[in-house]
Amino acid sequence: MAPVPPPPPSPALRLAVRSAVAAAHFTTTTLLSRRALTVNSTQKVTLGVIAAYTVAIALLWNLPYIRWSLWPFKMLVIAFHEFGHALACVLTGGKVKSISLDPREGGVTHMQGGKTAVTLPSGYLGSSLVGALLIFCGFNIVASKVASIVVGVCFLLTLWWGRRDWLTIGTILAAVGLLVGCWFIAKAEALRYVILFIGVMSSLYSVWDICDDLILRKVNSSDASVFAKRYGGSSQCWGVIWSIVSLVFMVAGIISGIAAFPQTLEEQRADSGKFIPTMF
Template sequence: MEILRRSFEAQPNPPGWVLVLAAVLAALTVLSNRLWPVARHVITIAHEGGHALVAVLSGRRLAGVRLHSDTSGVTVSSGRPTGPGVIATVAAGYPAPSLIGLGAVGLLAAGRSSLVLQLCVALLLTMLVVIRNGFGVLSLVVSTAVILVISWFAPATARAGFATYIACFLLLGALRPLVELQRQRRRRRAPDSDPDQLARLTRLPGAFWVVLFGLCGLACAAGGATLLFDWPS
């Protein structure tokens, strides 16, 4: 009960150095070729969650989500093979981590760091219901456990710092997969990527969708940075 009460109470903003440290650690995680292959699973969870959510909201029938050890994932839904519903579903993946990160920063700016962590747990548990493979279950359980341990046992400043790290990682981590994807597309190694599926659905070139997703990610990152570093120290 104490955790729930704390989640809905505003907490004092952490010191400025905590915000800077969290942002720097998030950037290092994204840029590190050693850390990124592990951390990228979090981006994949958010990506596939975006597909799944929009599939349900657009009236499609969600069959399930699979997360793979190579950081790829797939969301399967059924419904009309063309039209706004399937286009929105396919387009939802890449912007999802950025939008979640921006929403998290908004809550952090309002002093709701504990709520950010609890909402992350809620989203992970919701994803667990639709996961259809063992590795996906393992990824979600481990991610949930880490957040719960910090929520329960870490002091307020550490919780706020970790919540800030998550938000910054989502904002920055959403951009690197787009760079990697475009490299694969240039080598014709990603014929079934989201942008190429959208190209077939809309007759707009795949490069258009890559640029659109990139602009969305950059806009969210810029908005998040403005909110993050405008907090009173």
């Protein structure tokens, strides 16, 4: 027996559907227009600072002798990289044996267990995600205060896992000291620019390190090369993918910062005075 076709919708039902679609379209359009991104003068200054940091880091990275001025911050970013490996290992059921930082701008995390499909890319992607979050927080003084506390805890955890070598201990304690000191400069306003710099540095370092290891020098012992051997593909392919993801994180951090923190500098200073205020 042939199936009986359903009855056509009534005119009232068609009218209700059209009204609902029109209402949804109007509501969506209104919300999008209300939530359109606008950039005020304070945010323009922040964007200018991010651009200046980007240019300065790119220049200092390649200039002989002067490039050593970035060395302390490179070590901080490497600490983020190794912390990403360690955290991913713990979250996937593994155990972190030790973390060490190398004076030649390297680092290693000794792990037992964990999911290698997660722990291998978590170094690059973890540090770039941290960079994006710091850029996001750098748009606001109070958010920068919160970020400095979280970063300080992460550094101390890295020190807990770290080997007791002078470089690891000195780098982490110097980073924590820098963050604490900035709380007392211009009522923590200086902290915002330090958080921004570390965020930009972390985001760019992930991209540069991937390109340097996999495209310019083709290092055989990189995270991407190990990942390619275990899960297929080429190290260059995975490096490009991770670089794109890192850049997407950075752009997302900037856009989110603009959307979330529209306050003027004066409003930020007033809010900062109410959140763990300092005398200076």
